[in-house]
Amino acid sequence: MLDLSRYPSLGAALRDSLERFADETCLIEADRERENCRLSYRQFKGLALPLARFLQDSGFSAASRAAIIMTNQSKWLISAYSIFHSGGVLVPLDYKLSAAEQLALLRHSKAEILITEHHLWRAITAAPDFDEFSVKTVIVVDAPAGSDLKGAIRWEEAAGSGAPEFVHRERSDWACIVYSSGTGGRPKGCVLTHDNYLEQCIALTSLFPFWPGVRYLSVLPTNHAIDFMVGFIGPFVCGAAVVHLRTLRPEYVREAFPRYKITYMTLVPTVLKSLEAGLKARFAALSPAKRFILYRLIAINRLLTRRRPNLTLSRRLLKQVHEAFGGELKALFVGGAFMSPDTLQFFYDLGIQVANAYGLTEAGTAVTLNDLNPFRADTVGKPLPGMEVKIVNPDSDRIGQVAVRSRTVMSHYLDDPELTAETIVDGWLLTGDLGRFDSTGHLQLFGRIKNMIVTEEGKNVYPEDIENAFEGIRVKEFCVFAANYIWPERTMLGEKLIIVLRLEESHAIDDSLREEIENRNRRLLSFKRVTGYVVWDEDFPRTASMKVKRHTLAEKIRSRHDRQSALAEI
Amino acid sequence: MHNIEHTVDEILDLAASHFKVSREGLSPNDDFFKTLKIDSLQALELLTRLENHFHVELPDYEMQGVTDFRTLAERIQARL
Numbered sequence: 001m002l003d004l005s006r007y008p009s010l011g012a013a014l015r016d017s018l019e020r021f022a023d024e025t026c027l028i029e030a031d032r033e034r035e036n037c038r039l040s041y042r043q044f045k046g047l048a049l050p051l052a053r054f055l056q057d058s059g060f061s062a063a064s065r066a067a068i069i070m071t072n073q074s075k076w077l078i079s080a081y082s083i084f085h086s087g088g089v090l091v092p093l094d095y096k097l098s099a100a101e102q103l104a105l106l107r108h109s110k111a112e113i114l115i116t117e118h119h120l121w122r123a124i125t126a127a128p129d130f131d132e133f134s135v136k137t138v139i140v141v142d143a144p145a146g147s148d149l150k151g152a153i154r155w156e157e158a159a160g161s162g163a164p165e166f167v168h169r170e171r172s173d174w175a176c177i178v179y180s181s182g183t184g185g186r187p188k189g190c191v192l193t194h195d196n197y198l199e200q201c202i203a204l205t206s207l208f209p210f211w212p213g214v215r216y217l218s219v220l221p222t223n224h225a226i227d228f229m230v231g232f233i234g235p236f237v238c239g240a241a242v243v244h245l246r247t248l249r250p251e252y253v254r255e256a257f258p259r260y261k262i263t264y265m266t267l268v269p270t271v272l273k274s275l276e277a278g279l280k281a282r283f284a285a286l287s288p289a290k291r292f293i294l295y296r297l298i299a300i301n302r303l304l305t306r307r308r309p310n311l312t313l314s315r316r317l318l319k320q321v322h323e324a325f326g327g328e329l330k331a332l333f334v335g336g337a338f339m340s341p342d343t344l345q346f347f348y349d350l351g352i353q354v355a356n357a358y359g360l361t362e363a364g365t366a367v368t369l370n371d372l373n374p375f376r377a378d379t380v381g382k383p384l385p386g387m388e389v390k391i392v393n394p395d396s397d398r399i400g401q402v403a404v405r406s407r408t409v410m411s412h413y414l415d416d417p418e419l420t421a422e423t424i425v426d427g428w429l430l431t432g433d434l435g436r437f438d439s440t441g442h443l444q445l446f447g448r449i450k451n452m453i454v455t456e457e458g459k460n461v462y463p464e465d466i467e468n469a470f471e472g473i474r475v476k477e478f479c480v481f482a483a484n485y486i487w488p489e490r491t492m493l494g495e496k497l498i499i500v501l502r503l504e505e506s507h508a509i510d511d512s513l514r515e516e517i518e519n520r521n522r523r524l525l526s527f528k529r530v531t532g533y534v535v536w537d538e539d540f541p542r543t544a545s546m547k548v549k550r551h552t553l554a555e556k557i558r559s560r561h562d563r564q565s566a567l568a569e570i
Numbered sequence: 571m572h573n574i575e576h577t578v579d580e581i582l583d584l585a586a587s588h589f590k591v592s593r594e595g596l597s598p599n600d601d602f603f604k605t606l607k608i609d610s611l612q613a614l615e616l617l618t619r620l621e622n623h624f625h626v627e628l629p630d631y632e633m634q635g636v637t638d639f640r641t642l643a644e645r646i647q648a649r650l
Contacts, residue, residue: 071629071630071631095631096634098635119629119631246629246630247614247629247630248611248614248630249611249614249615249617249618249630250611250614250615251615251618270609270610270611271611274611456609457610522601522637522638525634525635526603526610526637527610
């Protein structure tokens with residue numbers, strides 16, 4: 001791999017990779033059973049440089065901002081490299097946001113360029129806020145011939161002639177603006193520097209190295225902080241290959257392992273659980289005798305790998321299981337949300353190493369990672385090299401807020417010095433998560449003190465961001481909370497959102513109001529829905545500017561009601 | 571040629587058989603995540619069944635924001 005300590009920027013490191021590993025495969029894009037494309041580093045460069053030239057010809061220059069909104073595909077990475085080659089700041093946006101949310105973040109980020117897919121562009125141009133759209137240049141991928149692109153440029157036409165200038169950036173320059181939340185409320189645009197990313201990459205690859213010949217299976221969209229690092233920067237600076245699978249469907253994910261001889265993959269808990277369910281179903285279908293033998297082998301493997309993993313041994317003992325994963329799999333990375341220890345242990349007992357991590361965008365992705373020596377399913381591992389992690393204000397059980405100090409911690413929140421000052425205090429990033437270190441230095445997590453949830457799909461959902469969906473319901477006032485914010489529970493599993501309702505005088509909750517809430521809920525993506533409600537009989541406490549004092553309201557509710565008696569399901 | 575009502579009916583039949591629930595308990599405007607008690611990955615599994623049945627290709631993103639059988643039928647109908 002490249003010696004990243006020598007490089008001033010992501011662009012410089014990636015540029016050298018394209019030269020050094022020119023003949024290695026860097027990208028394979030597959031959709032179901034089809035392979036859409038396969039590129040070497042040389043071919044990747046051949047596609048990226050004309051796009052970089054085009055961007056520069058369009059007035060894109062050092063520190064200009066360019067947004068990408070795309071599903072999981074090869075053109076995401078080609079676009080990202082072109083932006084870095086041109087010295088730009090990348091704004092990766094989630095394609096699953098609504099068009100209105102994407103438009104709001106495009107405005108907030110002040111992106112000058114947008115590269116997106118045709119179906120997403122159609123949705124953006126149809127959004128009511130489109131008249132406020134101010135991005136200068138839009139490039140549309142996968143546009144059918146003859147379609148009206150509303151002033152955008154087709155990807156195939158976004159190719160300049162002649163070599164583009166390579167624009168140098170320094171370590172302290174901005175590399176990306178990544179939105180950790182704030183689509184409906186206060187945007188949280190994390191400004192991450194080239195130093196943040198290069199140091200994160202050095203830390204991660206010191207534990208799980210990549211090399212030419214490694215194949216990383218990418219099913220998460222690359223705007224996801226983990227996939228950006230482990231499914232783009234990490235493999236590319238090591239000459240490895242990324243296999244993009246354009247579907248998350250479990251049957252195709254399972255098939256991709258043997259087809260592409262996958263070495264690593266990152267997934268979120270919901271996908272890992274789906275793989276677990278698939279394996280368990282296959283085990284259940286075995287004859288009783290075969291199943292008995294399998295479970296004995298699993299028990300032997302568990303015993304022999306108690307202290308540390310032994311992949312060679314596990315592959316011999318449980319050959320068929322490992323062959324189903326292609327026979328080359330070294331580790332699955334799971335992050336983005338808390339993972340049940342039972343599922344982690346299930347895979348570990350099969351000899352399939354699952355390195356679970358804990359991190360947040362503000363910290364430059366991963367903070368701790370299970371190094372598997374020994375495997376500890378009940379923890380999120382130890383701090384990565386270069387990370388200082390401490391517990392602030394620990395209680396009698398030694399549980400307190402997790403704080404992080406490291407070169408990977410973001411520079412600041414875009415255009416929000418107040419929020420930055422609340423979040424980074426004396427150089428320590430306050431995560432809002434509760435944890436404690438055990439005697440061996442492994443971090444255990446015990447819930448949150450911030451008002452948000454993380455779903456099993458790795459999505460952060462902030463209550464303020466979904467309140468718009470309930471505007472106008474027939475109540476005096478309402479407020480959305482993470483249930484655990486009102487009634488803290490020492491778990492990060494099964495988190496849910498609830499709505500607190502202050503009814504009009506003499507009104508009572510009835511079927512028609514419940515139906516109204518349910519109808520509003522259906523406008524939201526499934527993971528953003530509220531699943532319960534609390535009826536509150538006082539006006540909400542508010543600030544002078546009439547904002548709800550959420551913390552005070554939560555305390556009041558908690559002091560008068562316990563969770564079970566107050567919370568009704570929707 | 572399928573009309574939309576026919577397409578909805580076939581989706582309800584397939585969903586009932588795939589997730590082993592009563593066909594009578596399903597109606598076109600149901601929130602299928604709730605009625606079928608499924609997550610987003612299981613919804614994608616259903617999409618594969620529907621692709622095979624209707625002989626169309628539906629990218630994963632076609633399921634984005636879709637929660638009821640009727641809207642799903644409209645997405646399929648547009649590709650028939």
